[in-house]
Amino acid sequence: MATRKLNQSIFRLVVGLVMLTALMILINVWNSTSKHAQNQLNGNLKVAQNVFEQVLENRENVLYNSANVLTADFGFKQAVATGDVPTIDSALYNHGGRISADLMALVSLDGSNITSVPQILEAGADFPYPRIVHNAVIDGGASSLLLIERRLYQVMMLTIDAPAPIAVAVIGFEIDQEWGQQLKNVTQLETTIEVKADGKKNLTISTLPDEMVSLALSEQGQTLSWLSLSLFNDVPYVSRQFLLAEEGNFNVVITLSNDVHRLFSDFSALQMNISLIAVLAIILALCFAALFSRKVAKPLVALADIAQRISTGDYNKAINTQSSSTEVSNLAIALESMQSNIRQREEKISYQAQHDILTGLNNRYNMESLLNVKFEENKPFQVLGINVFGFRSINDVFGYHNGDTCLQVLAKRLLAHGGLGARLAGGELLWVPDEHVTHEQLLEFRNELEQPIETGDASIITKVSIGMLNCPTDAGNAEELFRRMNIVLDETQLSEQLLLNYKPEFEQRYLRRLSIIAELKTALDDQQDELSLFYQPKLDLISGKVTKVEALIRWNNAILGFVSPDDFISVAEQAGFIGKITDWVINQAIKDAVTLRDAGMDVSIAINLSAKDVMDNALLPHITSLMSASELDSKALSFEMTESDLVREPEKAIQQLRAFRERGFELAIDDFGTGYSSMSYLKSLPVTTLKVDKSFVLKLDSQQGDQKIVRTVIDLAHSFGLNVVAEGIESQATLQLLQNWGCELAQGYYMCKPLPFADFIQWHNKHQSTNWLEK
Template structure:
């Protein structure tokens, strides 16, 4: 939409209002005057018609009275009865002279002319209007308008009774131009009389000049229009017609015409005066609007320039409005207030854009800019990446409010040591000390941060991991620094060392983990033939037969080669797609279980589950559906999980494991004795089996300490009604000790190492009758 300057808008508004007002006044005057003139004209025409009709009626009365006197005269009756034409003519002449009649005539009862004064009706000829004569004989008289000898007469006919009618007397006045002119003098309207006989115009009498007569007659019934009168001048007359007489084939039409120029003379003068006044008002409005719009717009333009300056970030100049207008001054004050508020808000926004709102430390983006500046100084500096170990657990256990307080206290402790501090994300912080710290000083710094944090509700012991970089040796720019700080912190988690200085091999391992993530995703989605399940038998020490196996996933990648499960399982858990691996293992294990069943081999397959798998509430329904579809019983599969995974959310873990037990699956605690072994914890777990970690079993036949531990674990498990599986069996002596102590199952290289599924069937068929307690494997 096009924009206009304010002064132009004000100018157009004022001038437009004046022009509109003047136009409305002119239109109103034109409309009202035209309406008044039309009404006046209609009134004049109506009055003129009434006058015309009254004049004719008056003349008719005169004719009637004169005819009555004539027909009542005894001498006249005798002359008519005797046929004395001279006497009749004398009487007609005398009576006609008294009333200045233009026609005096005597007509026989048969309709023949007897005589006329003046002699305009030939004697012994038929009267032109026989029907009127008959009407007079029937009614004793008749009045009419007649054309005789190309002249129009107003006539009165009365019968001469002696005592019965013997003749008809005719008396008439001529209607001519003189009579019409007299009528115009009275009405001020032009009169036109048209006589039509047999549809043709025989006689026209008019006070109008012949050159404008046709125009006037064509304007009858015309509505007045100021536009046509003023601009086109195409309607000089307005006329009204009415029918005066209709005697068979004879019609008399009267047309009254009024000169509209005379009628509108004063009206046109009034309009010219109003038009002149309107033009004068418009000129004055133009001048006033130009001055007013400039006076109003000038300070507003100045204020607009100030607003534009403010928009560019210049907030330091004082705003002064050079105007007497209260509104403009208020606007200037508002701009001054806006400038101050914007300056404050921009300072606040700038601070918030550069700092973490919770801790007040620099955020990642501002820290990146600060680090870039330090790199440009080309001076060595030290960077410490700080990670709050298990920060999510702090939020879960103590609540997000206390977790926030924990971060705020840590930030304040960092700021107390000087240097540059930043919060990168969650529980990850960064600190650049002013001076290089020795290893001992780093430990002191960490100890100061790990002091108990009192939140008011509780005391939090935050454990930290530190990844150190020496720049520019370990990183040449900010982006590289952030990445390598994360690599060093990841390495602290993987190595269980709380403080580590960055080493180049960390990045090699980090890149390998990234490659494992990328290739493992591809293997799960497109190249599942790279994945396979190996099975390691579990020997039943009571029967000497193998009835259980543990499914162990193997991955042989075309790029990475063989990848150890210890490597890619942990990476998958960190990357969040361990569930896809579990799905693949379960599907493949079920297929292999069906194959075993079809081969007549009764064997339970143990599948390892992670903590995330256990907490996945959709896993058990999906597993049950697959088992039902494959028509496998719950004894075909069992599950193993490490106790260190389960203690992270013990209540929920117990609920989920109970659901597995209710479905009929056996559950084993793997690597028992290496993590959080607790009598109180163990008695609540709905498990069926404990697996003794191989670290206690490998040297069981020679290490008395390991023997005491394993015996204790077996006794402990039996006290809770649990079976025991010992893994890591590599000698018959170890196997025999376990059998002696009542261990239910043994697993290890002495019997069989993990082998592919096809080899498992062959191995099972080969060793069905093997006595593992009497001969070496």
């Protein structure tokens, strides 16, 4: 056996191994390149599909948020509830314009079209997809892809609740050629949308040329091979098809197509280049692989595995990689820092997404999830709503910083009792105690919350009301709980009861208040004849003549019937449009004053003003402007304010009332004697008259206690140089007593009840000579 030199043997062995390796590499490269191209192609199609679905999902979120804003708009709810189609169209047009929607519509609960902008859906006709409307009514909302008038729309439907569903709002974006082109610009793939109904194609939208559409669709599921691409060149497109939407016999199919020639145009040149450099690459690899594989490859593979673990959300394992390379060590340190930072950011984002930043309590959305979990447990639990009275005033008086401090202190006091806490909005908190809280414990809890809060700048005393719900008796889910908690907290403010359990009748009263608001706004905005002024005479006990009347507003609604002023005035004040009622009363009273003047009747009309009216700087200039236009003297009108309203902001009230007096108007304090601080500021009020409340006058002829009070009030008023009006007179004996005591004016059913304007004129003409003291 011939011997060889060791170096030759090694060389032959190495050459043989290199040649074998080179051949294997070339074969591998050819196969791997083809497979890689196939995988890349499939990957591109899959990514494009995900992008497509994500775009639709994002548009759906936009539609949902926009529909939610639209359906939550109070004015839009009112327009829908009253059937005001022009206002509905205007709201749909404006809202659609803001979000560039292609379809804005309103559908009734029974599935008929009410209106649409633009007029794609025929008003009064049935909505083409009744099951979608039905699902929206049942679930509160629905989304789908719909074919309407041979156009494809992505549609979001939400119910309009007031608070029960009254209609369904429809918002849609059109999916058209331009939209497909935009997706192509993002994915670099051709997009074909096929809409089929009853097994037939109704619509095809594609970014491909018309002659290529059918060819691309036929290549669905085609498998690539290097041979077919290089030699036969017979596969222009590779396509992926998936079902996007299905509604009964209607479905939408998406086909994504990739131009394989563009992807494989350099394939042959790549194969040749790889062949040329394969040998050199293998030789160099043989020289350096052993040297660097253990030092570089192994730690890098380990770091890659670590990065993969981090990408799955596992941030808790330590990163330990042994390497003599500074770069690899630095990379390991960077991965460790990245892992720590990502974990901290995710924890922070998760916390912020679930909690109110100011108080640290749960926010409304997280609380909704927590409550639904408790409802699923099907165990009884108690929920307390906490409302800070006048929280906005705290911000206005003490500043927002101190207002924030108040909320933070209240949150700490709440959390000290355990359970679940949440901040709903503004000064409203929610508390779910771990155990049932008794009435006595609630009183202690409220007293603890109302302890003075020291902010460093001031000592703030808060007043809170608490509404209580016992679940699941009072509410069956979180959404219902929030709605009913709002109702019971609203009731605590109206009734001024600081502790109140939910009762079903509260919801009825709440719905009636909503109806009053909607109908009253309609009556004021549309200038209907539902509102009217009644007039009750005031008898001058010195002259025996009727020289003054009080204007009293009355409202007969076609739906609600007669609504007491005590009901709708308070609702209007709460809803913030009491000023509109005052404007209506003033305008009507001035018109009637002109009629009285032209008829030769020297009668002054007294108008009641609320506290908000008195504080309105624009009211007095408006009144004087109207009176100047009607050429009326200031004596034609006078004004009455309730005593309790004036003591809320006495300094500003005095300033405003002085302006009225400077213009020559007489002013009266209504219901005098029912307040608690009148004596302390009466001398400062620029009023001309005190009006004794009827509760002291109704039985004046028989109740000695009332007689003492009334005589005292009359003497007090005269000591300040003020006139006195007594209301509630129902007998001649009472009238005689008041005249004997020096009361200037008398008002009551004994002389006349409130009358419509025309009836008052007749009554006045009839009783000009009546002697009421001898009647």
